Amino acid sequence: MLSLAEILVGSAVSALSLYLFFELNSRGRHYAPGPRGYPIIGNILDVSPLGPWIKFTEYKARYGNLIFFYGLGNNVLVLNSLKAMNDLLDKQGGTFSHRPAFTVVGELMGLGQSMALLEYGNEWRTQRKLAHMALSPTAVKKYYVVQEDLAVLLCKGLLITPKRFFDHVRLVSSRIILSITYGLTIEAADDEYITHADDTMRMIGKATVPGAFLCDLVPILKYLPSWVPFRRRAEAGKELIERLVSKPFNHVVKEMAQGNAPPSLLQDLFLANSGGELGHQLKWSTGSMYGGALFSGLSNFATILTFIMAMALYPETQRLAQAEIDKIVGTERLPMITDMPNLPYVNAVVKETMRWHPALPLGIARRTSEDSFYEGYFIPKNTVVMPNVWCISAVAFEPNDKYDPQKFIPERFINDSDTPNPASWAFGFGRRICPGKHLAENSVFIQIASILAMFDISPPQKGELKPEFGLNLVSYPAEFDCTILPRSEVKAEILLSRASECKL
Numbered sequence: 001m002l003s004l005a006e007i008l009v010g011s012a013v014s015a016l017s018l019y020l021f022f023e024l025n026s027r028g029r030h031y032a033p034g035p036r037g038y039p040i041i042g043n044i045l046d047v048s049p050l051g052p053w054i055k056f057t058e059y060k061a062r063y064g065n066l067i068f069f070y071g072l073g074n075n076v077l078v079l080n081s082l083k084a085m086n087d088l089l090d091k092q093g094g095t096f097s098h099r100p101a102f103t104v105v106g107e108l109m110g111l112g113q114s115m116a117l118l119e120y121g122n123e124w125r126t127q128r129k130l131a132h133m134a135l136s137p138t139a140v141k142k143y144y145v146v147q148e149d150l151a152v153l154l155c156k157g158l159l160i161t162p163k164r165f166f167d168h169v170r171l172v173s174s175r176i177i178l179s180i181t182y183g184l185t186i187e188a189a190d191d192e193y194i195t196h197a198d199d200t201m202r203m204i205g206k207a208t209v210p211g212a213f214l215c216d217l218v219p220i221l222k223y224l225p226s227w228v229p230f231r232r233r234a235e236a237g238k239e240l241i242e243r244l245v246s247k248p249f250n251h252v253v254k255e256m257a258q259g260n261a262p263p264s265l266l267q268d269l270f271l272a273n274s275g276g277e278l279g280h281q282l283k284w285s286t287g288s289m290y291g292g293a294l295f296s297g298l299s300n301f302a303t304i305l306t307f308i309m310a311m312a313l314y315p316e317t318q319r320l321a322q323a324e325i326d327k328i329v330g331t332e333r334l335p336m337i338t339d340m341p342n343l344p345y346v347n348a349v350v351k352e353t354m355r356w357h358p359a360l361p362l363g364i365a366r367r368t369s370e371d372s373f374y375e376g377y378f379i380p381k382n383t384v385v386m387p388n389v390w391c392i393s394a395v396a397f398e399p400n401d402k403y404d405p406q407k408f409i410p411e412r413f414i415n416d417s418d419t420p421n422p423a424s425w426a427f428g429f430g431r432r433i434c435p436g437k438h439l440a441e442n443s444v445f446i447q448i449a450s451i452l453a454m455f456d457i458s459p460p461q462k463g464e465l466k467p468e469f470g471l472n473l474v475s476y477p478a479e480f481d482c483t484i485l486p487r488s489e490v491k492a493e494i495l496l497s498r499a500s501e502c503k504l
């Protein structure tokens with residue numbers, strides 16, 4: 001076992017040699033611009049673990065669409081334009097499709113086995129193939145009924161206890177994924193599956209913000225003894241993640257053995273692959289879909305709460321969307337996913353929600369597998385690349401977009417066909433684009449359309465509603481209050497009657 005002194009000396013020497021290596025190799029090569037750096041630590045500590053997208057966006061005016069950070073042996077390239085994201089993460093997918101090596105979360109906690117963090121290689125390809133099988137646009141059609149029923153149950157919750165809208169949105173977000181992935185029926189927000197997933201996702205969300213652990217910048221620190229606080233946190237995290245992936249997996253395996261497993265994505269994958277040697281991959285593939293989807297659960301949570309906040313702030317937009325639903329869907333039933341192509345204004349509200357405040361403002365970072373060049377700038381191998389999608393939403397529509405980027409205006413997607421669809425960046429890019437995109441788009445649409453059909457949302461009776469958002473990897477509205485009332489007695493009755501037909 002190495003002593004503490006040996007480790008500290010070792011890390012200083014390795015940082016110094018990486019710094020010298022970097023300096024020597026940089027001669028004659030131009031890196032993208034970035035804030036001023038210092039010897040050894042460079043400017044890497046400028047990357048704040050909380051809400052870095054805000055500073056990256058401010059930097060756009062000074063440094064442009066590419067910003068380079070370096071130090072302690074790490075390089076980070078921030079992309080501040082949609083063109084750069086597409087050019088690099090999609091068109092140069094062969095070089096830009098690794099994930100950053102998170103020493104703590106990936107290696108010490110074990111999350112490195114999941115699709116979202118796996119190296120771009122054979123094991124990732126196998127998991128990805130399984131995910132495509134289960135989540136293709138055709139395959140997700142069989143989940144329409146579950147998604148519609150869950151949207152109805154969300155509305156029922158909003159009708160009975162409207163003040164607890166955060167809880168209802170959290171419950172529906174987790175229910176969708178547990179029901180689809182494992183066939184599990186969850187009754188309440190305090191179910192252990194949900195509370196455990198929430199705890200795990202909160203921990204992962206904090207731990208995957210670049211720079212959250214010094215050990216991610218100086219990996220040799222992983223050899224510190226197990227009593228050091230971050231190693232103890234890593235042990236606790238490992239246990240949380242292993243239980244998150246194993247518990248529902250073992251549950252389905254047991255139910256399948258007894259012949260009474262309800263339909264689920266995991267069961268479909270087992271039947272299609274006859275389990276066996278693929279067992280480990282199935283466990284992690286569904287586990288990472290579950291993990292990814294819990295992030296998405298969190299993204300769904302973020303998106304629906306952002307929508308509720310926007311409706312409270314923009315009553316005229318809400319009225320126009322409701323009028324479209326009343327005209328096309330009628331007033332006798334709730335919307336269905338198949339109504340989607342006939343509701344252009346509601347679709348524009350969904351797009352504007354994802355633009356106004358993206359759930360993942362920095363996407364999920366990538367890492368380069370070899371040296372490359374872009375627009376004359378050198379990008380070294382192993383550079384961590386962050387698509388700052390927040391910047392596209394907050395700035396890049398200017399100066400051509402005549403609408404204020406700060407305001408919630410769905411018309412920008414109706415009146416101007418050049419406005420890019422936020423789905424083209426909110427779900428990522430190229431080979432690692434979110435495999436749950438189709439499922440997620442249907443979920444978000446049906447929840448938003450059902451809420452619009454049933455409720456009037458307005459600001460709180462007391463106090464002012466100010467849009468404020470969290471600063472972690474998945475960013476959602478800070479606790480806020482608003483008034484949610486059924487649009488009429490008749491609508492409330494239709495809703496309750498429809499809810500009584502739900503099979504969940």
Ligand code: HEM
Nearest residue numbers: 115116288292293296299300364427428429432434436440
């Ligand atoms: C509103 C909902 C969702 C949003 C905003 C979202 C967004 C994202 C983003 C930005 C990425 C990174 C893509 C990249 O690196 O280019 C991603 C990856 C991923 N998502 Fe989603 N997602 C959502 C829903 C889902 C759902 C429903 C599932 C599963 C059923 C899912 C599973 C995954 C997985 C497994 C990955 C990792 C893919 C890989 O690394 O190859 N997501 N998602």
